[in-house]
Amino acid sequence: MAFSIIGRPRYEASPETLELWAVNVLPRFWQRGIGSRLVERAIRYAASKGFNRLELWCIEGNLPAERTYKKLGFRASAHRRSSSNITGHTLHETHYIKTISR
Ligand SMILES: CC(C)(COP(=O)(O)OP(=O)(O)OC[C@H]1O[C@@H](n2cnc3c(N)ncnc32)[C@H](O)[C@@H]1OP(=O)(O)O)[C@@H](O)C(=O)NCCC(=O)NCCS
Numbered sequence: 216m217a218f219s220i221i222g223r224p225r226y227e228a229s230p231e232t233l234e235l236w237a238v239n240v241l242p243r244f245w246q247r248g249i250g251s252r253l254v255e256r257a258i259r260y261a262a263s264k265g266f267n268r269l270e271l272w273c274i275e276g277n278l279p280a281e282r283t284y285k286k287l288g289f290r291a292s293a294h295r296r297s298s299s300n301i302t303g304h305t306l307h308e309t310h311y312i313k314t315i316s317r
Contacts, residue, residue, distance in 0.1 A: 216241050219253040221260060224270060233261045235271040238280075250283050258287065262315045269315060272296065272308040281309075289313045 217240040224234040235257050240250045261269045271289070273280050294310035 232268040269313040275307045
């Protein structure tokens with residue numbers, strides 16, 4: 216029904232940083248708070264392990280995801296990247312950062 220994956224960043228980042236690699240909820244379960252709870256759990260996990268930043272990349276225009284991340288305190292950084300690996304079309308991704316205070 217839903218899953219998230221968190222791990223070491225797959226790009227150069229400070230040692231205090233974890234990356235939220237993925238968060239997915241089956242569409243028929245959207246808008247019930249499940250995605251937000253998964254992201255909140257990832258933030259708590261990162262904090263409990265002593266990390267002070269959680270980062271992720273989000274395809275621009277993915278409004279449900281952007282809304283979820285912004286609501287939970289993620290802010291877009293100045294970094295963007297482009298990829299054509301997924302659909303054959305160029306996709307633009309925005310880098311988001313959540314600073315974790317303990
Ligand atoms: C992003 C995703 C995980 C959100 O899951 P969810 O269970 O619907 O999340 P929530 O119910 O907690 O809703 C979070 C916010 O997204 C909004 N949202 C969810 N589905 C939406 C939709 N179809 N259209 C517009 N907004 C939507 C909710 O309204 C909510 O914002 P609000 O609290 O301001 O109203 C889910 O849409 C998903 O799995 N998408 C496909 C995979 C994906 O894109 N993952 C992110 C990759 S970066």
